[in-house]
Amino acid sequence: MMFAEMEAADTQIGVIGVPGPTSDRGLAPTSADTIADIVVAHPDRFVGFGSVEPSDVESAVARLGELAAVGMRGVTIDPSTAQLSRRFDDRALYPLFDEAERLGLVVTTTMSSLLGPYMDDCRPEYADRVATDFPNLTVIIQHGGWPYALEAIGAAYKQPNLYVVPGQYIHYGFPGSEQYITALRHLLQDQLLFGSVYPNCGPLPELRQIVESWQLPAAVERKYLRDNARRVLDL
Numbered sequence: 639m640m641f642a643e644m645e646a647a648d649t650q651i652g653v654i655g656v657p658g659p660t661s662d663r664g665l666a667p668t669s670a671d672t673i674a675d676i677v678v679a680h681p682d683r684f685v686g687f688g689s690v691e692p693s694d695v696e697s698a699v700a701r702l703g704e705l706a707a708v709g710m711r712g713v714t715i716d717p718s719t720a721q722l723s724r725r726f727d728d729r730a731l732y733p734l735f736d737e738a739e740r741l742g743l744v745v746t747t748t749m750s751s752l753l754g755p756y757m758d759d760c761r762p763e764y765a766d767r768v769a770t771d772f773p774n775l776t777v778i779i780q781h782g783g784w785p786y787a788l789e790a791i792g793a794a795y796k797q798p799n800l801y802v803v804p805g806q807y808i809h810y811g812f813p814g815s816e817q818y819i820t821a822l823r824h825l826l827q828d829q830l831l832f833g834s835v836y837p838n839c840g841p842l843p844e845l846r847q848i849v850e851s852w853q854l855p856a857a858v859e860r861k862y863l864r865d866n867a868r869r870v871l872d873l
Contacts, residue, residue, distance in 0.1 A: 655687030712744030
């Protein structure tokens with residue numbers, strides 16, 4: 639079904655990944671090894687992202703090397719839902735960011751009120767601090783830091799190595815969605831990335847129609863749907 643939807647939405651290649659390992663109810667991620675197998679089977683259709691459990695930083699650092707070795711382009715680090723809950727900018731995690739930077743891995747972190755356990759776990763300022771301290775590391779805020787949309791936009795505007803994937807929070811009329819769309823039209827044309835949250839949100843052709851309804855300039859729509867991701871992933 640995914641391949642049919644990709645064809646219908648004129649999607650040439652997709653990024654598939656996993657949230658950070660967690661025991662939180664309702665979050666049961668596919669293993670990074672499974673993702674790697676899918677990418678190997680369909681190298682012309684998918685780019686893979688792995689994840690690490692950052693509670694044991696030393697083990698997580700070693701795992702980064704394993705992910706890079708099997709061709710993962712990036713890694714999800716979600717410390718707030720790990721066994722040992724931390725903020726994303728906790729200095730204890732800095733060896734992870736240092737190693738990801740060395741390996742050329744993109745780092746994504748999921749920030750929204752649906753994660754947690756507390757609302758302030760999704761403050762985009764934490765990603766701002768990591769982006770500041772690791773200027774050669776590409777950091778992506780998944781779920782747009784919602785409901786802190788303006789903070790996420792401001793942090794990305796400040797940091798050339800910080801990107802935002804608003805996902806469902808831009809596509810489905812959540813409060814603040816217009817702020818993301820305005821940023822996409824103007825100051826963040828090069829730093830907002832399309833994310834489908836597939837299969838948890840609507841079908842891919844529906845998402846394509848939603849984006850078309852915004853009536854963006856053609857060049858901006860291409861950036862959002864394709865060009866920005868190609869640049870970030872060096873495709």
